[in-house]
Amino acid sequence: xxxxxxxxxxxxxxxxxxxxxxxxxxxxxxxxxxxxxxxxxxxxxxxxxxxxxxxxxxxxxxxxxxxxxxxxxxxxxxxxxxxxxxxxxxxxxxxxxxxxxxxxxxxxxxxxxxxxxxxxxxxxxxxxxxxxxxxxxxxxxxxxxxxxxxxxxxxxxxxxxxxxxxxxxxxxxxxxxxxxxxxxxxxxxxxxxxxxxxxxxxxxxxxxxxxxxx
Numbered sequence: 001x002x003x004x005x006x007x008x009x010x011x012x013x014x015x016x017x018x019x020x021x022x023x024x025x026x027x028x029x030x031x032x033x034x035x036x037x038x039x040x041x042x043x044x045x046x047x048x049x050x051x052x053x054x055x056x057x058x059x060x061x062x063x064x065x066x067x068x069x070x071x072x073x074x075x076x077x078x079x080x081x082x083x084x085x086x087x088x089x090x091x092x093x094x095x096x097x098x099x100x101x102x103x104x105x106x107x108x109x110x111x112x113x114x115x116x117x118x119x120x121x122x123x124x125x126x127x128x129x130x131x132x133x134x135x136x137x138x139x140x141x142x143x144x145x146x147x148x149x150x151x152x153x154x155x156x157x158x159x160x161x162x163x164x165x166x167x168x169x170x171x172x173x174x175x176x177x178x179x180x181x182x183x184x185x186x187x188x189x190x191x192x193x194x195x196x197x198x199x200x201x202x203x204x205x206x207x208x209x210x211x212x213x214x
Contacts, residue, residue: 134161
C-alpha cells in the first residue's frame with residue numbers, strides 16, 4: 001500500500017524534495033537565523049533544538065527546529081500546570097496548550113504559529129531523513145500511544161514529511177492530532193506525485209492560517 005504508482009514517480013518525488021528544500025532553505029534560512037538570534041536575546045541557549053523521531057523503516061533521526069522554548073521549559077510547564085488545573089486538562093485532551101508558558105515570548109509564539117521554527121527541517125529533507133510531503137515524524141512514545149501496530153508499521157514504510165495531507169485538511173491548532181491516523185492511512189492508500197504536488201500547493205494556505213505544520 002505505501003508504494004507510489006511507479007518508480008518514476010518516486011524518483012520525481014525525490015527530485016522535488018532536493019530542489020524544493022534547497023531553494024527554500026536558501027531563501028528562508030536568513031529569516032530563521034534572524035528569529036533565532038532574536039529569541040536568544042531573551043533566552044540564552046542554542047539556536048536549534050533537536051529531537052529523535054521515527055524515520056523510514058523505523059530508523060531514528062534527529063529532527064531540527066528553531067529553539068522557541070526556554071531552556072528550563074519542563075520546570076516552567078510543571079509550575080504552570082500545578083497552578084492551572086484547566087491547563088492540565090487542555091494539555092491532556094489536545095496534546096498542546098494555546099497559552100504555553102514554555103515558549104519564549106511573542107516572537108516564539110509567532111514562529112511556531114506560522115511554522116517558521118520548522119525551516120531547519122529543509123536540511124532534514126536534503127539529507128534524506130524526511131520528504132517535503134509524508135506522515136509527520138513522531139517520537140516513538142507518541143507513535144505507540146497514537147497508532148495501532150498496523151498503522152504505525154505502514155507509516156514507517158515511507159519517509160516522514162514536513163507537510164502532509166493531515167496538515168492541509170485540519171482546521172487549525174485546535175485539531176492537533178485529531179483524526180491523524182485516519183488521514184495518514186488515506187494518504188498511504190492514494191499517494192502519488194500528483195497528490196504530493198497538490199499538498200505542497202495547499203501547504204502555504206495551511207501555514208498562513210496559523211494551523212502550522214506541527
